[in-house]
Amino acid sequence: MPASWETLANDHILGIAPYEPGKPIEELERELAIKDAIKLASNENPLPPSERVQKAIAAALGQLNRYPDGGGFYLRDALARRHGLTPDDIVLGNGSNELIELLVRAFVRPGEEVVIPHPSFVVYPMIVQAVGGIRVVVTLKEHRLDLEAMARAITPMTKMVFIANPNNPTATIVTAAEVEEFMGRVPERVIVVFDEAYIEFAQGPDFPDTLAYLRQGRKVAILRTFSKAASLAGLRVGYAVAAADCVALLNRIRAPFNVNSLAQVAALAALEDDAHILECLRMNEAGRAFLYDEFTSLGLKYTPSRANFILVDVGRSAADVYNRLLREGVIVRPMTSFGMESALRVTVGTPEENRRLMKALRKVLPEVKGA
Numbered sequence: 001m002p003a004s005w006e007t008l009a010n011d012h013i014l015g016i017a018p019y020e021p022g023k024p025i026e027e028l029e030r031e032l033a034i035k036d037a038i039k040l041a042s043n044e045n046p047l048p049p050s051e052r053v054q055k056a057i058a059a060a061l062g063q064l065n066r067y068p069d070g071g072g073f074y075l076r077d078a079l080a081r082r083h084g085l086t087p088d089d090i091v092l093g094n095g096s097n098e099l100i101e102l103l104v105r106a107f108v109r110p111g112e113e114v115v116i117p118h119p120s121f122v123v124y125p126m127i128v129q130a131v132g133g134i135r136v137v138v139t140l141k142e143h144r145l146d147l148e149a150m151a152r153a154i155t156p157m158t159k160m161v162f163i164a165n166p167n168n169p170t171a172t173i174v175t176a177a178e179v180e181e182f183m184g185r186v187p188e189r190v191i192v193v194f195d196e197a198y199i200e201f202a203q204g205p206d207f208p209d210t211l212a213y214l215r216q217g218r219k220v221a222i223l224r225t226f227s228k229a230a231s232l233a234g235l236r237v238g239y240a241v242a243a244a245d246c247v248a249l250l251n252r253i254r255a256p257f258n259v260n261s262l263a264q265v266a267a268l269a270a271l272e273d274d275a276h277i278l279e280c281l282r283m284n285e286a287g288r289a290f291l292y293d294e295f296t297s298l299g300l301k302y303t304p305s306r307a308n309f310i311l312v313d314v315g316r317s318a319a320d321v322y323n324r325l326l327r328e329g330v331i332v333r334p335m336t337s338f339g340m341e342s343a344l345r346v347t348v349g350t351p352e353e354n355r356r357l358m359k360a361l362r363k364v365l366p367e368v369k370g371a
């Protein structure tokens with residue numbers, strides 16, 4: 001009998017469960033034969049890219065016969081100026097997802113440990129597993145990263161620590177003071193990756209300035225993305241900020257044209273569009289306040305959010321509530337796979353989408369028996 005594909009596979013990947021993205025709107029509409037489904041499942045920006053960004057994309061269509069600028073010169077230059085760094089400190093990625101992968105592939109050797117919070121972004125453990133690294137999982141405390149426990153989890157075998165700030169799926173932050181204390185306990189040789197995908201929504205005097213650790217020469221990498229506040233999830237563009245020596249290593253293993261031309265021009269235009277970000281932040285804040293009120297009026301507990309999504313405890317099977325919401329044309333994320341049986345993660349939408357969500361939730365909740 002010929003060998004199966006599984007026996008041929010790299011051993012490390014056999015235990016990995018495939019990433020389950022939020023259900024696409026079109027898929028649900030096909031399944032239910034409906035037209036107006038809404039998706040509040042992937043923490044996307046409910047607003048489309050601004051006119052300015054769309055114009056920049058349209059203007060670049062005529063050059064699509066050419067490969068992109070593999071070095072992302074203009075975008076890295078603009079990012080460097082914005083952060084007071086040099087372009088050598090920045091590497092672009094096909095979403096910040098790719099940068100997580102490049103960091104792990106570049107630095108984590110088989111058998112080395114990576115400290116990962118849980119529940120958090122599922123991509124971290126997947127990629128660590130794929131390279132044969134050891135996942136050292138530290139459970140959150142009251143829905144927040146437990147930096148104290150994460151520091152204690154560091155051993156001589158630890159190569160890297162992931163800090164999602166704000167954390168997904170809880171939307172909580174770790175503060176500047178907590179991170180300062182943590183960095184004081186992390187050995188200089190350990191790489192700390194700060195995943196700041198939602199930083200625009202979280203800004204405040206208590207939010208850590210992680211670039212300061214880079215300037216101090218600490219082994220840190222800071223991940224940002226255009227997928228959330230900048231409304232460009234579909235184009236896949238993010239970046240890592242790190243020491244030039246680190247960036248040079250990541251450049252050795254990334255695909256030559258990992259960020260496409262449209263993504264580069266769109267991100268560049270988005271960077272100059274603070275008005276769009278401000279509008280999104282205002283809408284998000286109003287949406288959160290509306291949803292908090294609504295959840296409270298239904299007697300549901302939620303975790304106060306520093307991002308564009310909310311973790312809400314529906315007090316009964318989240319999987320059942322999720323499935324019933326689907327039938328109402330509303331896609332959210334059940335947290336069942338994270339071991340949170342009664343929690344949903346909902347993305348804050350437009351005012352109309354938020355009202356749709358609450359109308360559907362009010363309808364389906366009484367249909368599911370409480371825990």
Ligand SMILES: *Cc1c(COP(=O)(O)O)cnc(C)c1O
Nearest residue numbers: 095096097121168197225227238
């Ligand atoms: C959405 C998200 C990202 C961004 O992924 P992209 O690949 O940039 O779209 C990164 N980290 C976390 C924790 C996220 O939730």
